[in-house]
Amino acid sequence: xxxxxxxxxxxxxxxxxxxxxxxxxxxxxxxxxxxxxxxxxxxxxxxxxxxxxxxxxxxxxxxxxxxxxxxxxxxxxxxxxxxxxxxxxxxxxxxxxxxxxxxxxxxxxxxxxxxxxxxxxxxxxxxxxxxxxxxxxxxxxxxxxxxxxxxxxxxxxxxxxxxxxxxxxxxxxxxx
Numbered sequence: 616x617x618x619x620x621x622x623x624x625x626x627x628x629x630x631x632x633x634x635x636x637x638x639x640x641x642x643x644x645x646x647x648x649x650x651x652x653x654x655x656x657x658x659x660x661x662x663x664x665x666x667x668x669x670x671x672x673x674x675x676x677x678x679x680x681x682x683x684x685x686x687x688x689x690x691x692x693x694x695x696x697x698x699x700x701x702x703x704x705x706x707x708x709x710x711x712x713x714x715x716x717x718x719x720x721x722x723x724x725x726x727x728x729x730x731x732x733x734x735x736x737x738x739x740x741x742x743x744x745x746x747x748x749x750x751x752x753x754x755x756x757x758x759x760x761x762x763x764x765x766x767x768x769x770x771x772x773x774x775x776x777x778x779x780x781x782x783x784x785x786x787x788x789x790x791x
Contacts, residue, residue: 640790643670647786656777664691683713703737727752
């Protein structure tokens, strides 16, 4: 019975909280820490990476609008190869489009799709020095305040059949 009262109180508090509105501010910065699960065929061990992103919200063109345009820069400082004792660092830069599924609660779900370039510092087969990748993600934000949110994301990055990565990310967003 006590647990039921706690759940009902939590639901009431969340329903009274102000809703998340990503259009309230025109710009946002994100900082992420990622755990990257590389496919076995990529010859890379699982690793951590860091991500900084910049969002431009609600961009208007003459005949259509984009919910959010995001520029992303990701750095993996030390990624070990599976077949040798060597390691490499990876730098990725790209652009993403985001679609927010707005709702009246402080939780907001979003979908992400994008493309970018990848630079591998010490390439070994099947890695190449420079590559093009695409990615897709689903994530959610919890607004602590209107301008600050905690963000969690699951992203799939595809370069070719031998180079795929699933990333689990946790970060913060600051809007201004």
